[in-house]
Amino acid sequence: MNNNVVIGLEIHAQLKTNTKMFCGCRTSFGDKPNSNVCPVCMALPGSLPVSNKKAVTYTVMSGLALNCTISRYSKFDRKQYFYPDMPKNYQISQYDLPFCRNGYLEFFCDDELRKVRIHRIHLEEDTGKLIHTGDIMESEQSMVDYNRAGTPLMEIVTEPDISSPKEARLFMFELRNLLRYLDVSDGNMEEGSMRCDANISLKNPDGTLGTKVEIKNMNSLKSLEKALEFEINRQSHVISSGGIIIQETRHFDERDSTTHSLRTKEEAHDYRYFPEPDLLPVVITDEEVMSISCNLPELPLKKYFRFIEELGIGKNDASTLIFDLKLANFFDECVKCKCSPKEAVKWILGDLTYFWNEKKIEPDSNVFTPLYLKEILDLIDEKIISIRQAKEVVEKVFEMIESPRNIIEKLGIKQISDEGFLIDTAKRIVEENPKAVQDFLKGKKNAVGFLVGQLMRETKGKASPEMSNKIINEILNELSPKE
Amino acid sequence: METKKFTIGQLIKGYKNKSVSPREVLDYVFSNIKLYEPKINSFVTLMEEYAYKSVESLSFDEIDSKPLWGVPVAIKDNMCVNGFKTTCSSKILEPFTPIYTATAVQRLIDAGAIVVGKTNLDEFAMGSSTENSAFFTTSNPWDIDRVPGGSSGGSASAVAARFVPLATGSDTGGSIRQPASFCGVVGFKPTYGTVSRYGLVAFASSLDQIGPFATKVKDVEAAFSVISGKDEMDSTSHPYVFSPVDKNIKEYKIGIVKELYETEGFDSEVLDSLNNVIRLLKSEGCKVDFCSLPHLQYSLPVYYLVATSEASSNLARFDGVRYGLRVEGKDIIETFLQTRGRGFGSEVKRRIMLGTYALSSGYYDAYYLKASKVRTLIVNDFEKAFGEYDCLICPTSPTTAFKKGDKTNDPLSMYLSDIATIPVNLAGLPGISIPVGLDKKGLPIGLQIIGKPFNDNDVLNFASKIESIINFEAEPSLLGGR
Numbered sequence: 011m012n013n014n015v016v017i018g019l020e021i022h023a024q025l026k027t028n029t030k031m032f033c034g035c036r037t038s039f040g041d042k043p044n045s046n047v048c049p050v051c052m053a054l055p056g057s058l059p060v061s062n063k064k065a066v067t068y069t070v071m072s073g074l075a076l077n078c079t080i081s082r083y084s085k086f087d088r089k090q091y092f093y094p095d096m097p098k099n100y101q102i103s104q105y106d107l108p109f110c111r112n113g114y115l116e117f118f119c120d121d122e123l124r125k126v127r128i129h130r131i132h133l134e135e136d137t138g139k140l141i142h143t144g145d146i147m148e149s150e151q152s153m154v155d156y157n158r159a160g161t162p163l164m165e166i167v168t169e170p171d172i173s174s175p176k177e178a179r180l181f182m183f184e185l186r187n188l189l190r191y192l193d194v195s196d197g198n199m200e201e202g203s204m205r206c207d208a209n210i211s212l213k214n215p216d217g218t219l220g221t222k223v224e225i226k227n228m229n230s231l232k233s234l235e236k237a238l239e240f241e242i243n244r245q246s247h248v249i250s251s252g253g254i255i256i257q258e259t260r261h262f263d264e265r266d267s268t269t270h271s272l273r274t275k276e277e278a279h280d281y282r283y284f285p286e287p288d289l290l291p292v293v294i295t296d297e298e299v300m301s302i303s304c305n306l307p308e309l310p311l312k313k314y315f316r317f318i319e320e321l322g323i324g325k326n327d328a329s330t331l332i333f334d335l336k337l338a339n340f341f342d343e344c345v346k347c348k349c350s351p352k353e354a355v356k357w358i359l360g361d362l363t364y365f366w367n368e369k370k371i372e373p374d375s376n377v378f379t380p381l382y383l384k385e386i387l388d389l390i391d392e393k394i395i396s397i398r399q400a401k402e403v404v405e406k407v408f409e410m411i412e413s414p415r416n417i418i419e420k421l422g423i424k425q426i427s428d429e430g431f432l433i434d435t436a437k438r439i440v441e442e443n444p445k446a447v448q449d450f451l452k453g454k455k456n457a458v459g460f461l462v463g464q465l466m467r468e469t470k471g472k473a474s475p476e477m478s479n480k481i482i483n484e485i486l487n488e489l490s491p492k493e
Numbered sequence: 494m495e496t497k498k499f500t501i502g503q504l505i506k507g508y509k510n511k512s513v514s515p516r517e518v519l520d521y522v523f524s525n526i527k528l529y530e531p532k533i534n535s536f537v538t539l540m541e542e543y544a545y546k547s548v549e550s551l552s553f554d555e556i557d558s559k560p561l562w563g564v565p566v567a568i569k570d571n572m573c574v575n576g577f578k579t580t581c582s583s584k585i586l587e588p589f590t591p592i593y594t595a596t597a598v599q600r601l602i603d604a605g606a607i608v609v610g611k612t613n614l615d616e617f618a619m620g621s622s623t624e625n626s627a628f629f630t631t632s633n634p635w636d637i638d639r640v641p642g643g644s645s646g647g648s649a650s651a652v653a654a655r656f657v658p659l660a661t662g663s664d665t666g667g668s669i670r671q672p673a674s675f676c677g678v679v680g681f682k683p684t685y686g687t688v689s690r691y692g693l694v695a696f697a698s699s700l701d702q703i704g705p706f707a708t709k710v711k712d713v714e715a716a717f718s719v720i721s722g723k724d725e726m727d728s729t730s731h732p733y734v735f736s737p738v739d740k741n742i743k744e745y746k747i748g749i750v751k752e753l754y755e756t757e758g759f760d761s762e763v764l765d766s767l768n769n770v771i772r773l774l775k776s777e778g779c780k781v782d783f784c785s786l787p788h789l790q791y792s793l794p795v796y797y798l799v800a801t802s803e804a805s806s807n808l809a810r811f812d813g814v815r816y817g818l819r820v821e822g823k824d825i826i827e828t829f830l831q832t833r834g835r836g837f838g839s840e841v842k843r844r845i846m847l848g849t850y851a852l853s854s855g856y857y858d859a860y861y862l863k864a865s866k867v868r869t870l871i872v873n874d875f876e877k878a879f880g881e882y883d884c885l886i887c888p889t890s891p892t893t894a895f896k897k898g899d900k901t902n903d904p905l906s907m908y909l910s911d912i913a914t915i916p917v918n919l920a921g922l923p924g925i926s927i928p929v930g931l932d933k934k935g936l937p938i939g940l941q942i943i944g945k946p947f948n949d950n951d952v953l954n955f956a957s958k959i960e961s962i963i964n965f966e967a968e969p970s971l972l973g974g975r
């Protein structure tokens with residue numbers, strides 16, 4: 011951690027509503043340009059906005075999950091600037107009365123629980139997209155796709171509490187995970203549904219804050235970290251070589267991981283905010299806040315501590331589980347089905363994750379259900395199959411999409427625990443391998459493994475490994491000279 | 494057809510007893526328009542073919558369920574009608590054809606009304622004389638050298654000339670009541686929010702209100718009861734349900750707005766006419782008293798700050814990118830500038846600049862915010878007055894219709910003609926103008942009645958009662974030659 015670095019983030023997250031912020035158009039992406047538009051989101055004369063209630067609820071949910079105070083009285087404002095992809099030439103946003111204020115998010119950084127304060131969360135609408143023919147500076151024409159115009163956008167502004175690029179990355183990771191838990195945003199930075207701007211400044215030797223620089227266009231958690239690293243080095247270098255930092259907006263270039271000046275603050279906009287007269291102020295009652303708060307899902311950090319404290323899972327396993335809500339839910343379901351938590355986590359993070367990844371399917375896809383895992387653990391307990399056979403059964407479940415019990419029935423997978431048969435076979439194998447016996451008598455313990463291996467081969471791997479081991483050992487011990 | 498019988502009530506009566514058909518009425522309407530329109534210029538667009546088609550689709554079975562069955566109506570050209578140009582009398586919207594219909598217009602159509610055309614207005618409803626139309630100036634049927642008032646001058650004149658029995662207007666600072674007064678017809682601005690603004694091209698969202706023009710109070714009441722009520726497309730619309738009242742005039746306690754009586758600038762003939770009304774009301778046993786609205790003097794500056802601020806924002810969408818006029822420049826910024834520079838007229842530009850200035854950082858607190866606070870004081874004044882009075886009365890406009898060109902070079906004196914109507918918009922109240930007499934030049938004088946919010950039925954009832962006492966029967970001399 012560097013005590014001389016001060017970072018604040020502004021995060022825009024697209025909300026997962028079916029319809030746009032102020033009209034009934036669909037919010038789906040990748041559709042034919044300008045196919046999801048109507049008079050309202052195209053700002054045709056005479057059209058009026060009508061707020062999407064779900065977007066407001068999602069914002070309040072996020073605020074509550076981020077420990078914010080929810081405003082009982084909020085309003086929308088107009089933020090004015092001319093831009094060809096902004097149909098009204100003003101954006102409906104929130105200025106002085108946002109829905110949420112003064113919260114915080116806790117997350118782990120280097121095994122230490124860190125807390126970053128949230129300054130405010132407000133709701134606004136997204137703009138359309140400009141598509142330039144050819145190079146941006148030289149293009150003869152620009153085309154506009156308004157499909158995105160009017161998509162609900164939640165803006166989360168942190169206090170400047172972050173002190174390293176890594177911490178910024180971990181904060182964003184945790185925030186994204188939280189929004190996914192709430193199911194309010196898919197948090198996909200690469201696809202632009204979650205965007206992040208960073209404000210960064212270095213402290214002067216006397217402890218005062220240096221000039222703030224804004225960085226835009228970071229399309230992944232990795233590029234956020236890289237951009238901040240580059241910027242810290244750049245600023246330190248400027249200062250140590252006697253230069254001064256100018257207030258400006260810089261653009262992060264993915265290709266060479268550097269930042270470039272985009273514009274200086276002198277050309278700052280005058281947004282001429284004023285209250286949106288086409289929408290009534292939003293009043294949120296105590297009952298509404300209470301009801302939203304009661305319906306919040308269990309959040310990642312709480313889940314993490316429950317897994318460790320109540321279910322006895324290791325810290326690393328617990329973090330891996332909570333980073334993927336579907337994985338965490340699968341685990342919870344398994345525990346509900348009475349699987350041993352420790353066994354379950356071993357299988358989930360081992361073989362199951364392997365096959366989910368390989369088959370490119372999600373844990374909640376019902377191909378392998380929590381009940382199947384319970385069946386497999388029971389089959390092992392009942393000594394019907396060995397661990398090795400269990401692994402085979404798991405693979406078969408993904409292939410045949412059938413229950414483990416059906417599979418062992420169909421394929422005849424079953425371990426041999428007929429003691430008489432195993433003793434007879436073992437005796438024969440010992441007789442057929444005098445060299446191994448000699449080795450054993452000379453003290454070479456791995457000769458036992460060899461003989462057990464032979465026994466397994468003889469039974470095509472079906473012999474109970476536990477019993478095989480015990481029987482071979484007994485026979486060999488009997489051959490040992492008695493004192 | 495007798496012009497005096499060209500009212501909604503008379504039409505429906507005629508339809509019911511089969512003495513006249515909607516088609517015959519349309520024949521009358523369009524032949525009349527053809528005869529007199531060249532003198533008056535009420536219409537930007539005539540919709541003859543559409544009107545005849547609409548008449549054909551009317552079924553006589555629905556005459557009882559559709560309160561405006563077969564009633565010809567003219568629509569101010571800042572309200573959208575699907576498939577017809579909506580110009581706002583502006584060059585920037587001249588080529589614009591919407592693919593949707595304003596809720597208020599749709600409700601009229603659903604009630605059986607027949608849209609016959611779109612009427613002229615001051616560009617984007619900014620003005621008080623209809624001289625700011627980018628196309629042509631409308632004339633006052635009472636004297637074609639005079640203005641019809643504005644901004645709904647086209648609609649007011651169309652009703653005054655008996656082209657149609659009903660027309661719609663929009664009223665942001667008096668744009669229905671002042672032209673109604675100048676043209677000797679009834680013009681009603683309902684309580685803010687009772688009529689959906691969806692499909693009305695916005696001027697100043699927190700003040701704009703759609704309302705009807707007709708020759709009789711009963712007719713505007715009929716239209717209002719059809720167009721009012723909640724609309725899912727306008728979240729500021731109110732779930733107001735109109736129910737008529739029939740209270741005796743004695744039951745009303747009336748306040749005369751002192752500030753709009755004693756102030757200089759009101760014509761003595763206008764005040765004489767008001768005095769006459771007061772005398773008649775008293776003789777009918779109505780309690781009439783002077784009441785004071787101390788902050789009224791700030792209405793004009795407050796209005797021009799709020800209205801221009803909102804207008805500067807509402808008109809920002811006209812940039813040549815998606816619809817309407819586009820004047821290509823060498824890049825997008827120049828295209829914006831050229832389009833807006835050529836597309837907007839000077840009054841619109843003046844107001845956009847005023848509003849942009851009032852909202853800009855460093856001035857917001859001193860202008861817009863201060864204006865919002867004073868607006869609250871004006872609202873409070875009215876509230877206090879309504880603690881004592883059921884309705885307030887005053888002249889609708891300080892003068893009768895002025896000559897064309899008289900005030901075009903003096904925007905401030907033009908703005909003053911709305912001094913009595915503007916406070917009503919600031920407070921969102923219902924207000925109606927009814928004709929109560931003629932001045933020596935033979936020009937109509939209007940009386941404004943202002944009511945409590947959502948007491949539109951009281952305002953209409955009281956207006957109707959005065960109407961029957963005054964019995965204003967005069968018509969423009971133009972019609973004498975019929």
Ligand SMILES: [Zn+2]
Pocket residue numbers: 030033034035046047048049050051052160
């Ligand atoms: Zn839309």
